[in-house]
Amino acid sequence: MTNAHVLVVGETTTGKSGAMREVIKRREGTVIVVDPHYRPGAWPANVREVVGVSNRYDCVEDLMNWLGDELRRRIERRAANDVEFQPITVAMDEQPDLNKKVAAEALDFWKDVVRQGAKYRLFVILGSQSMLVKEIGLEGESSVLRNFEYTLLLGSFAIEKNRTLDPLGNRAAVVVQSRRTPVPVTIPYYPHEDPRSPQFRPRVDLPPVNAGLYHAAADSFFDRDANNSPIVLPAPGQLIETPSDPTLHGMQTSRGFVSPSEVARILDAKERGLPHYQIEEHTFGDGKKNGAFYYMVEDVLRYFEMNGSTVSTVR
Structure with missing residues (x-):
């Protein structure tokens, strides 16, 4: 699952966020997480930025608009036989809430990335509590779901596919790869990484939030600025911008x-x-x-x- 769209489906308390963390850890390139209810330390160390923190849906909308632009840039580059794309992954938990608060045009860009992004190394990890397209926010567009190469099922969704799984085991899961036979897998659990656990210990090196760093992740300028100089991400304590007042x-x-x-x-x-x-x-x-x-x-x-x-x- 290092380079593909992944859909993670599970009811509350079945380990959906933990499963998403394990998938994110194995991602290459730039990883961005959309999480309006973010708790510092909830995501792995390779996450570059968390967007939408404190219900900043304007930042989520900006990210989706940028993704649409980046997809267009990569399509144009492919037409010129430039196919050396650096991977960018956007992980999002519970899209239905976003469908109510993000402009339709921005959501259309997001759906375009789900439909076409994989071939341009723009990947999506989406968490959901339901397999119903209406609940996911894709009513009338069930074809979009077919673009997820992997579907990771947890809890009762996993047991429905494989009756041999322990109904009380929150680490039991099933991966459905495209339309192949479901495969049982085990999701490792680390209490110190789980914000709901009393053993949770947030890291010190937290990613920036709502900072717009994804604008510097565009592949055509990946790790380089307009002068072809290396892009240096802000170190802790380094200002991104200095307003007049x-x-x-x-x-x-x-x-x-x-x-x-x-x-x-x-x-x-x-x-x-x-x-x-x-x-x-x-x-x-x-x-x-x-x-x-x-x-x-x-x-x-x-x-x-x-x-x-x-x-x-x-x-």
Whole structure:
């Protein structure tokens, strides 16, 4: 499953997200995850960016529009006999929610990628709680599902295909490759990677969120900018952009967007002399201490230091 469309189907608590994580780990090239309900540390280390965090469906829409453009670019390149495409995978859990909140045109681009993307090394991993096209958000377009080379079935969906599976085993699954005979497989489970487990331990090196880094992943410029110089992804703490006035417009940091009100809270807490972890809590809420929020605070404070502004002069 390293290079193909994959559909993962399972009811809640059957291990769908865990199965998606295991498939994602084995992906080459750029991996982008769409997850409006993201919890930091929920996805593997090879994920380049998480899009749609905190219900930012405008970012999801932008990603889908970009995917449509990238598919067109690759089609044009293939017509010129340029077929050395770098792989890009977009993983999305629970598409039905997106169908209600993302513009129809952007969703059409997404469906085009499912239909045609595999031959251009644009791959989709889609999680769903149902095999019904209406529930997945593809009512009247069941032909789209035939483009998933692998369907990974969990829970009752797996047992329906293979009655020998343990109905209580959340690691039992069945892979249906195209229209071949179903094959039983075992999904490894790691509690420290499962956000629902009390043993969950989020990584320190978290991916950026809602940062638009996928624009730099276009294959025609893959790892190169317009001057053919290597593209360097933002390191933790490195600013992606520097707005003229973050207190009015917010700012994009190396670990996600910080709103104007959050910028103000960071500056207020810093002026009051609060330690770093309390600045994070003051800004993002109690218990909101992790690598991503740490660097968001760092980036905001560094921006004002770099621009010669003191906290007390910014209002």
